[in-house]
Amino acid sequence: MSPRIFAWLVRGAVWLTATGLLALLLITHVSRPIDESLYDLNMRHWTYVPGDDTVIVAIDPKSLAELGRWPWPRSLHARLIDRLTDAGVRAIGMDITMSTPDTAHPRDDHALAAALHLNGHVVMPVFAEADDLGGTLEEAQPIPVLARDARALGQVDVTLGADGITRGIYLKAGLGSAYWPALALALYRLDHPGTAHLPGLRNPAPAGTSPYLWVRDYYALMRFAGPAGTFGRVSYADVLDGRVPASLLKGRVVLVGATAEGMGDIIRTPDGLMPGVEYQANMLESLRRGSLVTPLDFTTQFATGxxxxxxxxxxxxxxxxxxxxxxxxxxxxxxxxxxxxLLRVADCWWPPAACVLSIAIVSILWTLLSRLSPRDPTDTTSA
Structure with missing residues (x-):
């Protein structure tokens, strides 16, 4: 066998070894923490200035001080929605759970339903919960009197990474099959009713084998505009009392939710702690800009590597x-x-750590073997 043919056979063996190591790293997710750190680094240096089309009505410390302890009577939410309707907002996303009736004030539920009906463009949240720890999951929807008058329902499932950081979103989820759009997607579709194509990594089995399994589909990574406070906010109490000019709200999409730390709706993102309602605002802005990032599936990751x-x-x-x-x-x-x-141009995420580690490990092994051999397998040069 000629030295040249032998040299290429050795290179082929090295490549097969490296690809085998690549597959092992991808399957075991050993390199995932490095990839997540690289993605976070990219996001911290790839922010943008969001448009003024979205306004957050914040349940902030000031509102809690003026309106009292949470939960508030639903008559307050009815008054708020009426204020927003009078101001001419385009749509409202209520990031507030209302899955049980107000037995102490049943009229408040009907007052809120009337406000929802009058506005006609309010999206309410859906989420999965279990009555007991480890119990059967159930969908927590708004009570029927509210669900009937909401324009749409959207799930508010928050996806946590292994390190507790939220980097992405499932655009669809539901019990048994992924039929609920995300809250921000439901809001987006009010302006774009014909939207059919969705970005994101597909679930290979979007229909669950059990109606009690929470099934997710269309996973996309977020491109955050910046840290908490990047989107415009006004205080819930100020809107309720008419201290916010209607010009700041007219024609805009309003997201209503908690920003006060003690209310538990705070999530960790690559940009630090962020209220859930601002997470929804980032998702809505990403949908408008078409800037959600689709992770590549295993086959494409392996082939690229x-x-x-x-x-x-x-x-x-x-x-x-x-x-x-x-x-x-x-x-x-x-x-x-x-x-x-791929990230900046194609809005795709190919995690490079497995490939980088494979190159590093194989090159170290090659160097060690070449030092034990009097000649390099491929040529006469030193490793």
Whole structure:
């Protein structure tokens, strides 16, 4: 066998070893913390200035001080929606749970239903909960009198990573099958009723085998506009008492939700702690801009990585790349640049850590083996 043929056989064996290591890293998710850190770094340096089309009506400390302890009577929410209707808002997203009737003030439920009906463009939340720890999941919807007069319902499922940080959203979810749109998606569709195509990574089995399983579909990563406070806010109490000019609300989409820390609706994002209602605002803005990021599936991740792993094997030995470390460094650089290009240009996330680690590990092994051998397997140069 000629030395040249043997050299290429060795390179092929090295590539197969590297791709096997790549597959192992992708399957075991060992490199996921590195990828998540890289994604967070990208997001912190890829913010944008959101438009003024969305306004948050905040249940903030000032409102709690003026209106009393939570929960408030639903007559207050009815008055708020009437104020927003009079101001000419385009739509309202209520990020407030109302899944049980107000038995102490039943008239308040009917007053709120009347306000929902009069406005005609209010989206209410749906979420999954269990009565007991480890119990059967049930959908918590607004009570029937409110659900009947809401324009739409949307799920407010928050997706946590293994480190407790929320980076993305499932655009659809539900018990048994993913039929509820996310709250922000339901709001978006009020302005874009013909929207059919959704971004995001598909669930290979979107229909669950059990009607008691919470099924998610269309997972997309968020591109946050910035840290908490980036979107315009007005105080719930100020709107209720008419201290907010109608011009600040007219024609805008309003999201109503808690921003006070003690109310428990605070989530961790790559930009720090953020109220759930502002998380919804970021999602709505991402839908408007078409900037939600779709993670690549396993097959595409592996195929992209395998292609990039082949480059160091092919380029090794060329002028300037006569040492394995030079070819390895070039492979690492191309992997990081490929990930950045796909993210910034194609709105896709290819996690590069598994590929980078595979290149690093194989290049170290190659160097160790070459030092134990009198000749490099591919040429006469030193590793």
């Amino acid at each position: 395998a292609l990039l792993l082949a480059l160091p094997c092919l380029l090794y030995g060329l002028p300037g790349l006569r040492r394995i470390r030079g070819a390895a460094l070039l492979g690492v650089l191309l992997s990081l640049l490929t990930s950045l290009f």
